[in-house]
Structures are given as structure tokens and as C-alpha cells.
Amino acid sequence: MRQRAAAGAHPAARRLGLALAVLVAWPLAARALPAFEAVRAAHRPSDRLLVDRHGVPLQTLRVDADVRRLGWVPLEDLSPALRHAIVLSEDQRFYEHAGVDWGAVARSAWANLWNTRTRGASTLTMQLAGLLDEDLARPGGGRSLGQKLDQAWTARRLEARWTKAQILEAYLNRVAFRGELVGIAALSQTLFGKWPSGLDAQEAAIAAALLRGPNAAPATVAQRACGVLQRQRAACTGVAALTEAALARRPGMPLGEQLAPHAARQVLAAWKARGEPGAPSAPWRTTLDAALQRLAIETLRARLSELGGRQVEDGAVLVLDNRSGEVRAWVGSSGDLSGAREVDGVLARRQPGSTLKPFVYGLAFERRLITPASLLDDAPAELATRSGVYAPQNYDRDFKGWVSARTALGASLNVPAVRVAAMLPPDALFNRLQAHGLALAESGGYHGHALALGGADTTLAALTNAYRVLANGGRYTPLAALAPAFAPAGPGPAPRRVADPAVAWLVGDILADNGARVRTFGLDSALATRGWAAVKTGTSKDLRDNWCIGYTDRYTVGVWVGNASGAPMHGVSGVSGAAPVWRTLVEALHADRPSQPPPRPPGIVARTLRYEPAGAGARTASVPEAPRPEVFLAGTEQAQWQPGAQVDGTGAGAARFGIVHPRDGSLFALDPDIPPAAQRIRFEGEAGTWRLDGRTLGQGARVAWAPWPGRHALSLVGRDGRVIQTVRFEVRGAGLRAGAPGAPALPKAAGRGARDGR
Numbered sequence: 108m109r110q111r112a113a114a115g116a117h118p119a120a121r122r123l124g125l126a127l128a129v130l131v132a133w134p135l136a137a138r139a140l141p142a143f144e145a146v147r148a149a150h151r152p153s154d155r156l157l158v159d160r161h162g163v164p165l166q167t168l169r170v171d172a173d174v175r176r177l178g179w180v181p182l183e184d185l186s187p188a189l190r191h192a193i194v195l196s197e198d199q200r201f202y203e204h205a206g207v208d209w210g211a212v213a214r215s216a217w218a219n220l221w222n223t224r225t226r227g228a229s230t231l232t233m234q235l236a237g238l239l240d241e242d243l244a245r246p247g248g249g250r251s252l253g254q255k256l257d258q259a260w261t262a263r264r265l266e267a268r269w270t271k272a273q274i275l276e277a278y279l280n281r282v283a284f285r286g287e288l289v290g291i292a293a294l295s296q297t298l299f300g301k302w303p304s305g306l307d308a309q310e311a312a313i314a315a316a317l318l319r320g321p322n323a324a325p326a327t328v329a330q331r332a333c334g335v336l337q338r339q340r341a342a343c344t345g346v347a348a349l350t351e352a353a354l355a356r357r358p359g360m361p362l363g364e365q366l367a368p369h370a371a372r373q374v375l376a377a378w379k380a381r382g383e384p385g386a387p388s389a390p391w392r393t394t395l396d397a398a399l400q401r402l403a404i405e406t407l408r409a410r411l412s413e414l415g416g417r418q419v420e421d422g423a424v425l426v427l428d429n430r431s432g433e434v435r436a437w438v439g440s441s442g443d444l445s446g447a448r449e450v451d452g453v454l455a456r457r458q459p460g461s462t463l464k465p466f467v468y469g470l471a472f473e474r475r476l477i478t479p480a481s482l483l484d485d486a487p488a489e490l491a492t493r494s495g496v497y498a499p500q501n502y503d504r505d506f507k508g509w510v511s512a513r514t515a516l517g518a519s520l521n522v523p524a525v526r527v528a529a530m531l532p533p534d535a536l537f538n539r540l541q542a543h544g545l546a547l548a549e550s551g552g553y554h555g556h557a558l559a560l561g562g563a564d565t566t567l568a569a570l571t572n573a574y575r576v577l578a579n580g581g582r583y584t585p586l587a588a589l590a591p592a593f594a595p596a597g598p599g600p601a602p603r604r605v606a607d608p609a610v611a612w613l614v615g616d617i618l619a620d621n622g623a624r625v626r627t628f629g630l631d632s633a634l635a636t637r638g639w640a641a642v643k644t645g646t647s648k649d650l651r652d653n654w655c656i657g658y659t660d661r662y663t664v665g666v667w668v669g670n671a672s673g674a675p676m677h678g679v680s681g682v683s684g685a686a687p688v689w690r691t692l693v694e695a696l697h698a699d700r701p702s703q704p705p706p707r708p709p710g711i712v713a714r715t716l717r718y719e720p721a722g723a724g725a726r727t728a729s730v731p732e733a734p735r736p737e738v739f740l741a742g743t744e745q746a747q748w749q750p751g752a753q754v755d756g757t758g759a760g761a762a763r764f765g766i767v768h769p770r771d772g773s774l775f776a777l778d779p780d781i782p783p784a785a786q787r788i789r790f791e792g793e794a795g796t797w798r799l800d801g802r803t804l805g806q807g808a809r810v811a812w813a814p815w816p817g818r819h820a821l822s823l824v825g826r827d828g829r830v831i832q833t834v835r836f837e838v839r840g841a842g843l844r845a846g847a848p849g850a851p852a853l854p855k856a857a858g859r860g861a862r863d864g865r
Contacts (some may be wrong), residue, residue, distance in 0.1 A: 213700045399695070424665070461643065636702075
């Protein structure tokens with residue numbers, strides 16, 4: 108009897124529904140119904156996929172902080188288990204009704220009449236109508252009768268124009284599952300770490316259960332998922348644990364492999380500044396190379412791991428295409444090795460150390476002040492500055508004496524670099540660096556002679572591009588946009604000539620000369636490569652930063668190693684920290700074709716060079732360097748060179764009283780690029796006993812001392828025990844902690860909390 112009554116009620120309910128629908132049909136007829144293709148085309152993911160220049164995925168980038176919505180997933184890419192679970196849970200008669208399940212409507216109305224809890228009567232199509240039209244969505248207090256009728260009418264129209272497959276596909280891509288997760292792709296990737304095509308029966312049941320209660324507790328979700336499985340005659344074993352683990356995952360976590368987080372920030376900033384052209388869900392193509400980016404990350408992390416125990420955890424890498432200025436690799440940090448992984452080391456301002464020396468010599472070459480063959484005196488020099496007497500130092504027990512400019516630059520000697528900088532007008536070097544894109548905060552006069560040794564802050568991006576200027580023969584262009592789609596409209600800036608191409612070639616020829624750097628780095632250092640490469644290292648004071656910047660015929664590679672916090676490293680210089688990373692990348696870039704030297708430009712002439720012995724009274728009677736071929740700017744060539752007489756004060760006629768060197772108030776700046784065990788400051792004066800900070804160092808007219816940072820008092824004591832003279836000086840720069848590998852054995856008097864520089 109009850110069955111007959113129910114059967115009789117069903118047609119009546121249907122007639123009632125149709126009658127009500129007719130009553131509201133006219134006002135609803137004007138409501139626009141979007142086409143399936145338009146809905147799919149308007150889908151906007153909250154995360155953009157960054158791909159490399161070949162289309163290889165690099166990074167996912169969040170562009171909408173309100174919801175997590177990934178790309179549109181076609182129905183055929185959804186697992187059968189998922190489709191079955193959703194229909195079974197939400198709308199069992201989905202493939203039978205025409206948008207409204209009148210039987211479910213009648214059952215719901217009857218239950219409401221008797222205050223009996225029951226499932227709602229909304230079909231998948233009706234729910235989709237609410238997802239497509241905000242006016243049909245359920246407000247906080249539930250839908251009104253008019254909204255329900257409106258939703259039912261829209262569902263019938265959807266069924267008339269869309270296929271069942273299109274309705275189910277659109278629903279699963281637009282429905283909210285939990286929290287910020289919208290669409291099946293976001294749910295599947297975030298909760299289960301896979302694409303929807305791979306969801307199994309239990310995962311699909313959890314997804315279906317979340318539609319019933321998006322914010323329900325894990326235990327409730329698991330119970331509902333088990334109900335879905337039981338209706339499929341499937342076991343519930345492990346569902347509770349799987350649900351707990353899935354819902355514990357953080358929704359905001361990035362999806363997939365993340366290779367370029369810092370570069371992605373730059374792309375996002377460009378997108379916000381320019382807007383979003385093209386298809387809204389299309390991947391953003393960058394100039395990066397995924398394989399090179401991955402190699403740069405792995406190489407940097409491997410080198411930092413090898414330096415474990417030396418208090419260094421950060422690094423950055425930038426690889427540029429010389430011709431286009433496009434970025435091929437941008438590694439901003441060492442990832443989880445760093446305590447400041449969000450800091451972008453490519454853009455952080457740091458002291459560049461000796462990496463500015465090529466620009467010092469280049470400017471002096473261009474002004475015809477020196478040539479690569481010019482002899483520079485690598486001897487103690489004391490220059491007056493605003494803060495005292497500035498005395499740059501080298502690494503050896505003795506200064507090297509007369510060296511060619513080629514050797515001075517290649518071996519990164521400090522004293523000759525400062526001597527060359529002193530030949531230039533105060534702001535000349537500053538202006539030259541600015542022209543190469545190195546935006547310095549203060550003028551050249553502010554930094555003084557220390558500018559030649561890297562006393563001003565810059566970034567890895569600016570420094571690497573400045574070396575790219577040398578690679579391009581003195582022509583400057585800014586870096587190309589990381590994402591070409593967001594580049595400024597119109598043609599890019601024309602190259603700007605900032606240096607003589609012949610001068611740029613000369614500097615590159617010296618930086619690529621392994622023989623020129625042998626006196627400091629040896630023949631088999633990390634700077635030697637199979638093909639042609641011009642390269643320079645640098646280390647800032649107190650070992651806070653070290654660099655290796657260099658270029659081949661196709662690429663410019665810059666590497667920084669240090670600590671984002673600014674903490675000093677222990678015994679890590681440019682050649683031991685950054686250079687091995689640089690060489691690995693250069694060799695990989697030219698694995699198929701070794702780099703070739705650039706052609707000699709007009710304005711360069713070659714001569715066979717021969718040095719004559721120094722004159723009488725000089726420190727040495729030997730020739731400074733062996734004969735060799737040398738290159739010059741046209742008009743500056745010279746075949747023979749002889750050092751000027753340099754009296755050292757040790758001859759019979761020399762009158763020496765007290766301390767000759769150092770002078771009172773001297774300031775010594777150590778070169779952190781030089782091996783620490785080799786650095787010395789030589790004290791010269793009358794024969795006597797030398798005492799430093801109250802402790803005896805040695806006896807005689809000369810004593811060599813391994814410098815330690817700090818202020819010191821040096822006294823010379825005569826044979827009668829009286830102090831002849833006392834001078835005070837200061838040592839600035841980095842060094843090794845006492846007892847560290849390579850630290851020289853020094854008297855206790857010199858070891859008071861100081862370090863021996865490298």
C-alpha cells in the first residue's frame with residue numbers, strides 16, 4: 108500500500124514542479140547561459156606554471172592568494188574511480204534525469220514536512236548552476252523558494268545545451284572541496300600529491316566525502332568516505348589513516364619540483380606591473396634552461412656541503428647569454444642548506460672584493476696610462492686617506508718587486524692595483540663602473556683607493572652583467588626580461604658603447620691567461636678550463652663574501668658564496684669557494700664545443716717583449732719577467748722595458764734611523780684572495796729587537812710578521828735595551844682563526860683573538 112502511494116505521489120510531484128517552473132519560466136528566459144567552451148576558457152588557475160625556454164616545467168607560482176585552483180582537467184583525465192564515487196555520492200540518477208531529480212525533490216519535501224533528516228535534492232547539474240551564477244549560490248541561511256526554482260530551471264536548460272560529460276567535467280573543475288581548495292586538480296595534488304588521473308578508490312571516496320562536509324573533522328570525513336566505499340562493496344581498511352594524513356598536508360605548499368623560486372618572484376613582479384596577456388591558464392615561458400638550472404643548484408649545494416665546518420651556508424648563481432642578455436640560470440639561494448633561503452643572493456648587495464680590478468686596469472689602458480707590459484712596483488706603499496695612511500698588502504713574505512700589469516691583474520696583486528687607481532682622477536673609476544651597470548651608492552671620492560679593491564657594495568646580477576659588457580667588447584645592454592611576454596613594449600634598448608672594444612679585448616686576454624695568474628693561483632687552479640675563459644675571483648674583507656665571475660665566447664657565469672647574514676666564513680676564498688662551482692658550469696656549458704678566444708679587434712698590435720735588468724742600486728739585478736709575446740693598444744707598443752732604480756736602503760751609504768717601515772698611523776688592507784699562510788708584513792729599520800704589542804718578534808734590520816686584524820704597537824729596541832721608536836698601525840681584512848688549517852705558527856703575542864687573512 109505504501110509503495111503504491113509513493114508511486115502515485117511521484118507523478119503529482121512532477122506535475123507540481125513543472126507547473127511551478129512554467130510560472131517562473133518567463134522572467135528566467137532572459138538569464139544568459141554560458142557555453143561550456145566559454146566556461147572552460149574563463150578558468151583561471153591560482154597557480155601559474157613557469158616553464159623554461161623549451162617548455163620544461165620549472166616552478167609553480169601562486170598568483171591568487173584567496174583560492175587554490177589549478178589547471179582545467181578534462182573528464183577523460185579523471186580516474187574512473189573518482190567519477191564513479193562522485194556520482195554515487197552526490198547524484199545517483201545523474202545519467203537519468205534532465206537536470207532535476209523529481210523523486211529526490213519529493214522525498215526531501217516529505218522529510219521536511221515531518222522534520223526528518225534526509226539528503227538534499229540538488230543534482231550535480233543544479234549544483235553546477237549555482238557554481239556558474241552567484242545569484243543561484245546558496246547564501247548563509249539557505250536558498251529561497253525563488254532561488255531554488257531558478258536553479259532548477261537553469262539546470263534543465265544546462266541539460267538541454269550541454270552534454271552529461273561536459274556537466275560533470277565543469278562541476279569537478281569548479282566545485283570547492285576544502286578550505287581554499289577549488290577544483291579536483293587542487294584537491295588531488297595538495298592532499299594526495301598526484302594528478303586526478305591517478306586517484307584510487309579510497310582517495311576518490313575521500314574526495315566525495317569532502318563535498319558533503321568540506322570543513323568536517325578528519326574522523327567524520329573518513330566515516331563518510333567509508334560509507335561511499337561500502338556502497339561499492341569495497342573495504343574501508345586504512346581509510347581513517349589515509350584521511351588523517353591527507354588532511355594534515357598544508358594547502359599552501361608548492362606543487363611539484365621547485366627549481367626557480369627567486370626567478371619566479373621577478374616574473375610575478377613583471378606580471379603585476381604589466382598585466383596578463385594571452386590565455387589566462389597558459390604557462391609562463393621564461394628564458395631559463397631547466398637542465399642548467401638544476402645543475403647550478405646541485406653544484407652549488409654540493410660545494411657548500413664540501414665546505415662543511417667552515418661556517419658557510421649560502422650561495423647564488425647567475426648564467427647569462429652574452430649576445431641576448433637572457434638569463435639561462437638564476438639560483439638565489441642554497442635552499443634548505445640556508446637559514447635565509449628567501450633572501451635572493453642574485454640581488455643582495457655585497458662587497459665584490461677584487462672583481463673590480465679588471466675595470467681599474469681597463470680604464471688605465473684606455474687612457475694610455477699603462478699597457479699590459481708596463482712594470483708596476485709591487486713594493487710597500489703608503490697612501491694618505493681621510494682615515495689615515497692606507498697601506499695595501501699582498502700575500503708573499505716579500506713583495507714581488509717589479510711585475511708587469513698583466514701579471515699584476517692576473518695574479519690579483521693589491522698594491523699594483525691601488526697604484527694604478529691612484530693614477531686616475533677621483534671619480535673616473537666610479538663613473539666607469541656606473542657605465543657598466545654597477546650602481547654604487549656613493550661617489551668615487553667617498554670610497555677612495557679602496558674602491559679598486561671592492562670597497563663598494565654591488566649585486567651578483569649587476570657584476571655578472573658588467574663582465575658580460577667585457578665579453579661583448581665594451582657594449583652595455585641591461586639584462587633581458589626573464590619572461591619575454593612581460594617585457595616592456597617596443598624594441599629593447601640599443602647597445603651603448605661604454606668602453607673601447609680593444610681595451611675590453613685586452614682585459615679579457617689577461618683574465619684568460621693562466622700564466623699571468625700562476626704566481627698566486629698556480630697552473631692547476633679552479634680557474635683553468637678546457638676552452639677559452641676570462642675569469643676573476645674576489646673576496647671581501649673578513650671573508651664575508653667570495654666571488655668568481657667569468658665569461659666564455661657564449662656565456663657569462665657569476666657565482667657568489669658566503670652567508671646571507673653577513674657572518675664571516677672560515678678560510679674560504681673566491682678560488683676555493685665560488686670558483687669550483689663556476690668551472691663546473693662553464694665546462695658543462697661547453698661540453699660539446701670548447702669556447703674559442705675572441706678575434707683580435709682593430710687597434711691591437713703584437714710585439715715580442717723583453718725586459719732589461721734593473722739598474723744599479725735596485726733590489727734585484729734579475730729581469731722581472733721572461734721574454735714573451737705581448738699585445739698593446741696601437742701606438743703604445745714598446746719592445747724593451749727596464750725597471751726604475753729602487754733603493755731599498757740596505758746599501759753602505761744608506762742612513763737608517765729608527766723604524767723605516769711601517770710609518771706611524773699606517774693602515775694595512777689584506778687581500779683575502781691570497782693563501783693565508785703566505786701573507787706577511789715586513790718591518791724594516793735599524794738593527795735591533797722588534798717587539799709587537801709588548802712581545803718579542805725577532806732581531807735584525809728586517810722581521811717578517813704574519814698579520815692579524817686589529818690595532819698594534821710596534822717598538823724597536825736597541826742593544827742597550829732602550830726603545831728607539833714606537834709606531835702604531837692597524838690591520839684590516841680577513842684571516843684564519845688560530846689553529847685553522849693553513850694558519851701560520853705565530854707568537855702568542857700576535858694571536859689575541861685575531862685571524863690570518865686570505
